[in-house]
Amino acid sequence: MALYLIRRLMQSGFVLIAMSLLVFLGVYAVGDPVEILISPDADQEERERAVRALGLDLPLWHQYLVFLGRALQGDLGRSFVFNEPAIQLILQRMPATLELAFGAMFISVLIGLPLGLYAGLRPDGRLSKTIMAGSILGFSLPSFWVGLMLIMLFAVQLGWLPSTGRGETAMLFGIRWSFLTGDGLAHILLPAINLSLFKISLVIRLTRAGVRETMLMDYVKFARAKGLTPFRVTFVHVFKNIMIPVVTVLGLELGGTIAFSVVTESVFAWPGMGKLIIDSINVLDRPVIVAYLMMIVLMFIVINLLVDLVYTLLDPRVRLEGKA
Amino acid sequence: MNTLEVKNLCTHFFTRAGVVKAVDGVSFSIGRGKVLGLVGESGSGKSVTGFSILGLVDPPGRVVSGEILYKGKNLVGLPEEELRRLRGNRIAMIFQDPMMTLNPVLRVDTQMIETVLAHEKVSREEARQRSRDALGMVGIPSPDERLKSYPHQFSGGMRQRVAIAIALLHRPDLIVADEPTTALDVTIQGQILAEVQKLAQNLGTSLVWITHDLSVVAGLADEIAVMYAGRVVEQGEVNAVLDAPYHPYTHGLIGSVPSRNKRGEPLRQIPGMTPSLLSLAPGCAFKTRCNRADAACDVMPNLDELSPGRFARCVHPHVGAEA
C-alpha cells in the first residue's frame, strides 16, 4: 500500500512538472513574454528594469528553473488588474467554485441515482425509456444555453430565483459560504442545477448499466434465494456493487466539473475561479491565467489520488491485494 | 406426506425469437430426507426446474402451468412475500459456481447474519452465533475468524461450504442444489458430497440434486429423474435405472461414462447435439439422435410406468433386452 502510494505520488509529481513546463512554454515561448508579463502601461525604463528583474535576459532553461523555484514558494506573479498576488486571487475565489461544484455533484447523485436505479430495475418500462431519452438530451444540451434558459424561465418569467451572484454568505472556518444562508442557497440553486445536468445523465447511465449488470449476477439470485427482501437485495447487495463505479467516475468527474464551472460561472455571474479566469483571459491578465492553470492541475492530481484511495476502501478485493 | 411434489410443471420463456418451453410438463416427488437426482445435459431444463421450485424464474420466463406442492401447499401463484418467507428458510438453494454466489463486496458474516434475520427475529449476536455454528457444521476451521473475511479470501471449495452453511442456517426441509460440485476439484467434490449427504440425513432434509454427472447421482441419490429437452424421459429408483435403463437416452448417457465401460472398450457416445428448444419437431425430442427411432416416434410418447416404480417416455424402451 505504502509502495503504491509512493509510486502514485511520484507519478503525480511528474505530471505536475510536465504541466508547469507546458504552461511555462505557453506563456514565455509563445508570444512576447515582455508584453505578457509586464503591464502594457509601463514605460521604456520600467520595461528594462522588469526584464532584468524577471530574468528574461537569461537562457530559457534557466528562466524555467527560476519560474519553477518561485512556483514552489507559492509565487506565481502578480495580477496586473488587481495588483495582488495571483495565487491569492485564485484562493479567494476557490470556495465559491468548490461549493458550486459540490452542489452540482450532490444534485446529480440526488437525481441521477434514483432515476438510474429505476431504469435499471425496470429496463422495459415506459418511464425508464423516458428517463434514458432524457439522459441523451442531457448529454447533447449545450450547457451555457440551458443556463440562459434557466435564467429566463425561473428568474425572468417566474421570478422565483435570483439569477446572478452568490447572495448572502456566512462564515465557516474563516471562509465565506453561500450554502449556509437561505438567500445563498436560492442563489446557488440555478447554477448548480445547470452545472449538474451533464453529470445527472452520466450518473443515470452508469447506475442503470451497473444495476442491469449486477442484477444478472449469481450472487443477486443467491441473495434472493436466501429469502432476503427485495429492498435488502436492491439497496445492500446491488447498491454496494454499483457504488464502486459510480463513486469512481464521479470522483474523477469532480475535476472536470470544477473546470467546466467556467461556463456556468460566466452565465450566472458566479464570482468563482472560473469567472476570474475568463475575465483574466479577456484582459490578458496572464499571471492569473498561469496561476489558475497550475492550481487546476494540482487539484486534478489531488482528486485523482483521493479517488484511488476511496476506490480501494470501497472494493475489498483491491484493498487486500494492496496489503498482500 | 411428501416434502415436495411437482405436478406437470411448465416453465416457458417468452423471447423475441419465440416461446422456449424450457420445462414442459415435469412431475416428480421427494419424501422426507430423500435425495432426488435430476440429471440432464445443459439446456435440458433441469436448472429452470430448480429455479421454478423457489419461484426465482425471471422474465421473460414464467411458470405457465402445473403445481409445485411443498408439504401439500401449492407454491405456484403464491404471493411474492409468502414465497420469500419460504426461500432460504424452508426451501434453500445452492448454486453451481461458488466463485459467483457470494457477494464480493460484503463480508461473510454480513451475508450469513442477514439470512438469519430475514426469517427470524433474533438478536444480531444470536444470529452471529448461529452463523458460526453453521460454518463449523460444514467443516470450516476457525469459523470466528472466517466470518470476518471477504469471499475472495476463500478457495472455491471453501466458498461452496459457506454457501451450503447459508443454506443450512434455518435447517430447511428441502435444498435445491444446482450442480454444486461441478466447478470444484474432484477431491473437494467428494468431500462436499459426503458432507452434504451426512447433513441431509442428520437433519432430515430432502435434496433435489441437479447434475449432469451420473456418477454423482449414483453415490448420492435415492431416486433419479432424467431430463431431456424440457421433459422427464426416465424416472425410478437410482440403482435400478442405472443398472438397466429403459430409455435410449439414459442408455446412451450411461454408456458415455468412462467408469461404467470395460477397459479397452471404446466409449459409446450419443450422436448429434441437444435440439434447439425453439424449433422442436412434434413427437419424441430424442428421435433425431436415437438409433431406435421410427415413424412411431413422431407422436410424443407418455411417461409410462413400465415396471413398478420405473417410468420412461419411449415407444421402444430397452426392456428386458441388453443390460
Add this chain to the structure above:
Amino acid sequence: MSATTAPRVETPFQRFVSEFFASKLAVVGLVVISAIILVAVLAPWIAPQDPYDLAVLDIMDGRLEPGSQGGSGITYWLGTDDQGRDMLSGIMYGLRISLLVGVGSAVLAAAVGATLGLLAAYVGGKTDTVIMRLVDLQLSFPAILAALMILAFLGKGIMNVVFAIVVVEWAYYARTVRGNALVERQREYIEAARCLALPPRRILFGHLLPNCLPPLIVVATMQIARAIALEATLSFLGLGVPITEPSLGLLISNGYEYMLSGKYWISFYPGIALLVTIVAINLVGDQLRDVLNPRLKK
C-alpha cells in the same frame, strides 16, 4: 435483419444500409442533418436578408419580437437582434460557421489522431508508449480547460478555435485507431503485405487504415457534435470566433444581455438550432455505433 435470413446475398454495404435504416430515430436524425446542411450551404440564396450587409440592416428594427414586421415590409419570423438583424437569417449564416468549424476540426483531428494511432500500433515500442502517454494526459484533462488554455495563449479567431479543438480531440481518434489497428495487425493480410515487402506507408494507409475505418467513422460522428458544442461554448465565453463571423454560439452570447429584459428570442432560437443539430448528429452516431460495432452483434 441478418444475412442468414435474407433471401439473397447482401453486400456488406447493403447490409449496413438496411441495418442503419432499421432505427426510425436514426433516419429522422439523418434527414434533419441533411436539411441543416442544405440550409447552411444555401443560406446566401434562401435567407430573407444578408445579415452582414450593413446597408440592409435598419437599426430601427432592433430587438423586434418574432413575427413582427420591419420598416421595409420584411417579416422577422424569429425576431431581430439589437442591430435590427433578422434572427432567421442570422441562424442560417451562423450554421455555416458552426458546421464549418465542427466538421473541419473533426476531420483534421481525425487525420492527426488516426496517423498517430496507426503509428503507435504499427511501430510499437517507445513510439507507442510516448503517443499513448500523451493520449492519457490529454484525455484526463477536461476539453474545455485545454481549449481555454490554448485560446488564452493564441487569442481568438476561427483558425485558433479549430486548432484548439484538434488538440482537444485528436486523442479520441488515436486511441480508437490504435486499439483497432493492434487487432488488425495480427491478421494474415497484413502479414501477407509485409511479406510482399510493401513500403510501411502503403501498409499503414492502404491496408491497415481502411480496416480501422468503421470505428473511426463512429468516433468522428460523435466528435463533430462535440466540436460544434465546444466551439459554441468557447464563442459564448468570448474566446471563440470573432464578431465578424458569428457562429450560433456567438449569436446566443449576443442575446445574453437582453435576456434579463425578457427579450428571449435573440438567444433562444439560435440555441434551438444548435440543440437540434447536436441531437441529430448524436442520434445518427448512436445508430452507427450499434450497426458498426461487431461486438454488439450476435
